[in-house]
Amino acid sequence: MPERFGRRIPEPTVVRLPVYQRVLLELSSHGVATISSAELADAAGVNAAKVRKDLSHFGTYGTPGTGYDVDFLLGQIQRELGTDQERPVVIVGIGHLGHALARSQGFAGSGFRLAGLFDSDHKVVGEQVRGVRIRPISDLAGVCRSEKVAVGIITTPAVAAQEVADHLVTAGVGAILNFAPAVLSVPSEVQVRHVDFSAELQVLAFYQAHPEAAPTREAAVTLREARSRRPGPALSMEAGENGGRRALSEGRPGT
Amino acid sequence: MPERFGRRIPEPTVVRLPVYQRVLLELSSHGVATISSAELADAAGVNAAKVRKDLSHFGTYGTPGTGYDVDFLLGQIQRELGTDQERPVVIVGIGHLGHALARSQGFAGSGFRLAGLFDSDHKVVGEQVRGVRIRPISDLAGVCRSEKVAVGIITTPAVAAQEVADHLVTAGVGAILNFAPAVLSVPSEVQVRHVDFSAELQVLAFYQAHPEAAPTREAAVTLREARSRRPGPALSMEAGENGGRRALSEGRPGT
DNA sequence: TACTGTGAAATGGTTCACAGCT
DNA sequence: AGCTGTGAACCATTTCACAGTA
Known part of the structure; x- marks a missing residue:
């Protein structure tokens, strides 16, 4: 069972929620119906374990073997963030x-x-x-x-x-x-x-001046790349012309 | 001996450097000559151990029993951050x-x-x-x-x-x-x-909606308060009218 | 005495790896 | 077969606490 509140939510987790939200919003507008933690992770520039752990703080939103329903997960995240209220x-x-x-x-x-x-x-x-x-x-x-x-x-x-x-x-x-x-x-x-805008610049400049002191970053991947690097059709920018909602990595249609 | 480079510098440490720099800049302009890790910590909104550990990554800049020379430390931090170059x-x-x-x-x-x-x-x-x-x-x-x-x-x-x-x-x-x-x-x-401006707003809103999930923050203190909460004269906004540079918490003058 | 610098301990977050579900 | 949810292991950062120094 997920830890149903009362518990502290790690700040890094909360900071990532708006990122997931944004990715899901875009997926939803493209007519994508489901997404796996690995794909969501690619698009958000994090790794799959982090996505699953982050979401597990709020509830059990995924379906083993399938992944997450994009619109449902989006709704849950928006509810947590209070994006529904003004x-x-x-x-x-x-x-x-x-x-x-x-x-x-x-x-x-x-x-x-x-x-x-x-x-x-x-x-x-x-x-x-x-x-x-x-x-x-x-x-x-x-x-x-x-x-x-x-x-x-x-x-x-x-x-x-x-x-x-x-x-x-x-x-x-x-x-x-x-x-x-x-x-x-x-x-x-x-x-x-x-x-702090200028502090951010200074951090960038610091690591540029001292590359040996730099932390190693996790490479992100565009939504388009996230799809093409895994088996499945390319992510079309014209939302679902075939009418139906699709999984981000369902088998190639028409083969 | 401090870890003289080659070593990785923790990102949180680098992020705090510009904050220390700013505090020291202000102290220097007020004619303050030395500051302890505890006072610098108060003004930067962190704790003393963090200040000392952060600085220890770069060198041995302090004097036991006295603290840090404001202008010297400022110079060292600016050198690390590369603030001297354009x-x-x-x-x-x-x-x-x-x-x-x-x-x-x-x-x-x-x-x-x-x-x-x-x-x-x-x-x-x-x-x-x-x-x-x-x-x-x-x-x-x-x-x-x-x-x-x-x-x-x-x-x-x-x-x-x-x-x-x-x-x-x-x-x-x-x-x-x-x-x-x-x-x-x-x-x-x-x-x-x-x-990400709107993500920051969302994080604030989230913790406001879920106070029980909020992390506990370290209270910062203004430069003025940092001085008055410790034994020493109030921090004057007119730089050093007595001519000499002062410690932030030297004994009360004229007593 | 008052403070720094730093090993060691504690905390907190990330990643692994796998049991269990669809 | 594929993917989630999650304990356990791991790693990074913070904090403690104190030996050592001016």
Whole structure:
């Protein structure tokens, strides 16, 4: 029996769920009906054991001898991730990056809704991005409370980040995605994730300068390659012209 | 003796290096002369043992009984990260995100130089961002080769990402920072790091929906708090008015 | 005394390998 | 025959705890 919750879910597992979700979404749109852990692993750039172990934390979703039903598994993952509900988020700091995130496609379809944009600069307050008005920081706490905002995104300069985080925490926001290059100090019950563009560049540069110190990476494979490297027809980009849903590696049709 | 290279450096260690660097940069600008592993750990949001183990991979930089010399340690970390050299990078896909990254401060001071901007859209080709002209993708390989580009940044839509990655690899670019929501398939000697904004949001949402499954986080502390929680004077924002460089937790002056 | 550097122990995540199901 | 789910083995990283040094 799978470990039906109460248990801790490893962070690396949770990080991989959105990747599986994306692959399954694409497979589903191509009319693929079932997929094995090995194929899903190829497409996600991980290995098959990891896929199976990851999924086993949530339930028994596969069928021995066949694999996983794409649409069913997709539904389960979306349920776990809460992609079905709409979580309100705010972005604080509407510079170029804040603008870019506000306009990105990452919200719709991933279960998030832009509940507010905030900036301290009087010159941008009042502007609209995607139909959402930019408000002054003084409105932040009020909006977070009234809209029950779950996640706050910080895209301010580093010097302002801690102050904004304090406002968010005070307003009851329980999760923060921080793009500012600063370490935030928040109560331990608040979740924080840090996205640091220049740190990522530096990590790449480091391993480039010291190849002998580099970890060995697992090679990923495109969906098309995942299919062609295993027995089965090539993955067509025109979804299922034969009408029926297919397994990713069923026997060649018409032979 | 510290393990003087040849050895593998754990990825988590490399990821923390830029964080230490940033903290030390700030300490240095405040005129702080020395810092203990415990204080650096507080400011970086990690624990002291981790700081010491991380640094031990590179050399013996500390002084028992005293701690680390801020400027010396900063210099060593910058040397390890190669922050002293200027690495040329290109950005492919100059939408809102590409624009934002091109304009960001993350390049200068982190050891990177914008060597080229590329987009497939004829409408933006020819525009300038930060004095760098946007060129067509057909110029990509040529520029990468002639400028010896080390790192390629992909900020295209997901569908274009693999094709761009192929171009970069062909042109000899050995490291890719991928912002597109797609798993890239590249030769194993090419380093890839993936920054996925909406996946990060989903991870936060997941742990918010399942608090019982959440990992327990280590609480960080601001530089100011790091100092005040330990015996010593408050960290002043006006750098060293007493002229001399100070330890972060030296005894109270004038008592 | 106060701190670093580091073996050794503990933890946590990954991979193996196979029993069991379809 | 083929593939899942999962204990057990393995490996990497973190944390402990302390000998050694300024």
